[in-house]
Amino acid sequence: MSYIRINCIYLPCLLALALNAYAQPLPDELTWETNNDSEVWANLNAPKGGSYTSFISSYPGTLRTIGPDSNNSFREHIDGNQLSLTAFHPNSQEILPQLATHWAYGKDERTVYYKLNPAAKWSDGITLSADDFLFTYSLLGSKRIKDPWYNHHYQKRILSVKKYDDHTISITGAVARPREELHYFYGMTPLPKHFFQYAYVDWVKDYNWKITPNTGPYQISKLTANQEIEFTRKKNWWAKDQKYNLGRFNVDKIIFKVIPDANVAYGEFEKGKLDNFSLPSPDFWHHKATGSLYNNGYLEKFLFFNDAPRTSSGLFLNLDMPILQDKNIRLALAHSMSFKHAPVGDYFRLNAFHTDYGSYSNPGILARPYDLEKTNHLLDEAGWMSRDHDGIRIKKGSRLSIDLMYHNKEHSQRWRIFKQDALKSGIEIKLDLQTPSHHYQYTRQKHHQMSHMKLSASFRPVFWEHFHSDNAHAVNSNNITNTDNLDIDKLIEAYSNATSKVERVSKAHALATAIHDSAVFIPGHSMPYARGAHWRWIKLPTWVGTRSTTDLFEPFGNGGLFWIDEQQKIDTRSARKSKIKYPIVNEVFDQFKTETEN
Known part of the structure; x- marks a missing residue:
């Protein structure tokens, strides 16, 4: 079967190919499952109404959730209103129905069959159908969207999407996985076929500020550029009476004001x-x-502890910068900064890129401690033996000077202390405070030397987008360290292709060790709570x-x-x-x- 490998401009041409996976018979002996037995996590007596106002520090650069610059912090609010086939219970991790009412598993252990809810509708009133999933599979595998992650996922990880009738589909992945992971790795959040009727030559620009129809409880109702974004609750939302939505999504309007300064x-x-x-x-x-x-x-003040995988927060070192290509320099940086300066009880030091992923996290990986003696030894080995009149190490007339880019003004004092720590070893850290949007874009374009970033957590550890050479030396990818290591590539591919949990855990541990040994990421602080x-x-x-x-x-x-x-x-x-x-x-x-x- 062929999907989107043509040069026509209009998406109907693409659909003609995408929809050739037309109705076909279901396999015999499928066992259909659903879940209406899990506990709800909302107050079922919560009243509806009112307006809630919060703030964001910067206006998003696009309303798209795919393509260049779409991986911004505001995206989570848009994604939160696009439902997937299933969801995971936030306490028990049990599988819950969303767009699908039932699911069944293929004997190959890599295919899941779904029955779509016939009541599901897009926010413009159009009924969700199997064709939306076929269309999504075609579009996200197309180079037209200019998004390497989606291209890879829908070409290499999800191998087919099939239609059996208007409300029954199957999704087949590349490798067998445990059942709960099938829903995560091969599940889909559809896009509305009828909305993306035409894919012009400059598709990314044409859809930059269009409000995409969604299937969730709210829709964007007002945009005031660089000032405010408003969402309005759908009074007749098709899923409002489903068990796991009762008592939730209570406020009529959600308003996000743009206020760059936290003070x-x-x-x-x-x-x-x-x-x-x-x-x-x-x-x-x-x-x-x-x-x-x-x-x-x-x-009223609150402090609420959670138990979830931690964000990958820390310093990302760009290997395309000549000064950071020497591993001894990277190791010296890791040992030159003391994270004990953070207020006790406010922050907890992360040990690795993936923390609190249960058995998938490698307990043997520990963050490198502050060690002035080791730092000096590493720098001497690297040939930075002399110092100038400022106490900065020099080599062949160049100073050992490295830029640290960040965007949170509240962290400035912390970085100033780190700067003083590093200076004791003869390392000059130049602090570069940027606006959130510029920091994000500059880092994604790989112009940074050392950048403080916080990458969102996921259901299971993910490695390909962050550390595979496919994403190195290219702008707008998540490999912001430009890691290009054949051994790490092989481990990532083995992890991605592993069919058992035991094998996947083993490979995740090996990858954690390899990433730690590469010294491209200096773990920062975690806050295991909301306050x-x-x-x-x-x-x-x-x-x-x-x-x-x-x-x-x-x-x-x-x-x-x-x-x-x-x-x-x-x-x-x-x-x-x-x-x-x-x-x-x-x-x-x-x-x-x-x-x-x-």
């Missing part, structure tokens, strides 16, 4: 113009989030969140647990004028706490 945003929060404020910063948590608004009970403050009219269930909750006020995805008590909103505003006080609220929720200080 300005916090000021807006205290004025009541924002409904909540995340407080990961020690300075904000310990010093700013105090005073009469808290003492009078108008603002912040909110006005007292914002309400949460008594259990507050789930095992995998990283943001209690995430309005989409597995979130949407909060609601607004409109009467308390009126009462609180009146109480402020009358100087009426409420009890102080500063709660810690540690039912999922697993970590100790390190």
Whole structure:
């Protein structure tokens, strides 16, 4: 079967090929499964209504979720309103129905059959069908979208999508996997075939700011460039009465204001113009989030521990930069910075690129400790023996100077301390504070030397996009270290092709060791909790969140647990004028706490 390998401009031409996988008979003896027995994680009595306002630090560069510059921080809000075939329970990881009502497994252990919910509709009222999945498979495998990750996934990992009738499909992957992993690695989030009717020559530009129809609870309803993005809840959402959606997605409007400066945003929060404020910063948590608004009970603080895979947060070293091609320099950098300066109890040091992935994480990998003696020895071995009048090491007339790019102004003091640590060994660290959007683009274009980034966690460790040579030396890929190592490539391919959990865990451990040995990533800090403050009219269930909750006020995805008590909103505003006080609220929720200080 052939998919999208033609030069026509219009997508109907592509569809003519994509839809040649037309109705065919299902295999005999399929056992169909569903799951209506798992526990709900929302308050079923939560009222609907109201408007919730939060902020983002920068306006997204595109509304696309595929193609150049689409991997931005705002994308999670768009993705959170595009449902997949199935979902994972946020506490138990059990498989839950979403766009599919039932599923069955092929004897080859790499094919899953799905029955689509006939009630599922796109936000413009068009019914979801099997053709949307065939179309998505064709489009995401096409070079037209200019997205190497999707091209690789839909050419090498997912081998076919077949249609049996308008509401029955199958997806076959390249290798056999455990059943729960089949849904993750080979599951699909469809795109609306009817919306992408024409793929012009400059497809990426043409769809840059178009609002794509979705299948989730909210849709973008207003865009004010560089100022505000608004989502509106669908009153007649097709899935609103499904068991696992009850009590969720309660607020009528979700508004994200663009406020680049966190201090300005916090000021807006205290004025009541924002409904909540995340407080990961020690300075904000310990010093700013105090005073009469808290003492009078108008603002409430919380600390909620979770138990989820950690983001890959740390320093990424670019191997295409000549000074960093010497492994001794990279090792010296890792040993030259002390992470013990972070406030005790606020941060926990990560040990590896993949942390808290259960058996998939390699417990033998430990972050390199601060060691001035070892740093000096490594630099001497690398030939940086002399120092100039500033105490910076020199070699052949060049200073040992390395740029560190970051975007969070609140981290500046931390990096200044690291700079002083490195200077003791004769390394000059030049700090480069950028706007979030410029930092992201500059790093993705591989112009950085050393960049502090935080990459999102996933269901299982992923390696190909971050460390395979296929993605090295190319802009807009996630291999931001430009790792190009044949041995690592072979391990990644063995991991990707492993058919048993035992084999995959073994290869994941070997990869963790290889990545650690390459010294291209210096693990940073983790925050195994969500903490912040909110006005007292914002309400949460008594259990507050789930095992995998990283943001209690995430309005989409597995979130949407909060609601607004409109009467308390009126009462609180009146109480402020009358100087009426409420009890102080500063709660810690540690039912999922697993970590100790390190």
